[in-house]
Amino acid sequence: MSARQPRPAKRSLKRFWRSRDGASAVEFALIAPVLITMYCGMAELTQAMMAQRRLSNIASAVGDLVAQGSQTGPLKMADVFKVGDTIMAPFPVTGALKMCVASVTSDANGKDTVAWSKPSASGMTNCPAAGSVVTDVPVAVLPANQSVILSRVSYTYTPAIKFVLSGGLTFNRTYYLRPRKTDAVLWNLAS
Template sequence: MTLAERVSSSVRCWSRRGVWACRRGVSAVEFALIAPLLMVLFMGAVDISRAVTAANRAGYVADSIGELVSQATTTLTEAQISGIIQSAPLIDADILAYGRQIGSTNLPALVNLTISSVRFSKTDATCVANCIYLASTVFSRALAGSVRPCGLLLTAPDSAATTPATLPASTFGPVSLVVVDVAVFFQPIFLKGFPFPGTFRRSSYFRPRQVTQVNAATNCPGS
């Protein structure tokens, strides 16, 4: 473009009609600059929403199954325990929806679920008030992963993450417990390099409603 053409173009740009053309050009440049950021924000919002849903899903499944097991009136057979564990996708269909998103139909790859019965005993059998209790596993079954070991369980602060060998201090008391531990796996669709948690863990604790202690066909020795 010659000097004269450049001057002519500038004059047209500053003419009444040309100002709008220039503004449209500036707007196009601005949009081109911010469009990638908007796209990243949109994709991030989608994955963050999915992560929140996964965390809520873990808590919902843990509470629902804990409530179900706590109403047992008789000894649970192995088939009944297995059926309850396998019912997780029926309790929350989003588990399978997540599986479709990541291309997996393998339930243990979508959620881990452990059902345990825990009994408490006094450290001093003669104690009648402000007693100290020990916790031990009655039985523990899992869809996949670790079960709670037979024997004594350790006390952990309520704020600490629960492990298969521990229980929160506030759960210790004179009545047995049904404990359901759920781990829901999460994989982002868009922001794969972003440090999202890969697993959301939740536990529920219910007192048995109909029996003193929920038992399985095969309990831990001494339970």
């Protein structure tokens, strides 16, 4: 009798290795982490693309609002920056969204100088200071003896899931718009 006991154990071991009953579960367990990672990555990528498109809309709208007037000032600029915050909703803007509007004028020699500049947040590094010379404005955009409104916007996108993209992405947009009513939009402290 003792010689027959190993045979059933040997047969059940062979049946276990040949059985395909749990193959689907094992395959799913191997593929599921890859699929979940891809799904989370696509969700994060989609949200980042939406934030980037809203940022382009903000740069265009903020610059356009300033270019429509003949003068602007601190009160009008505060309202313009609120419009930018509203466009970015539902994405968080506190500390992430930075806007800058400046008037750049070109002299007869083609030297581009910042007439005035207003950042939405202090410490914005890519906002040119008033009186500074800028060299990155294309000549086709700002010919000699002309003026243009420079609108620069920066947004640091932080993903909600943080599964695939652990850090934030910083998007930057720059728009140049010509003043519509006058040759140059003037800065007025009372406005």
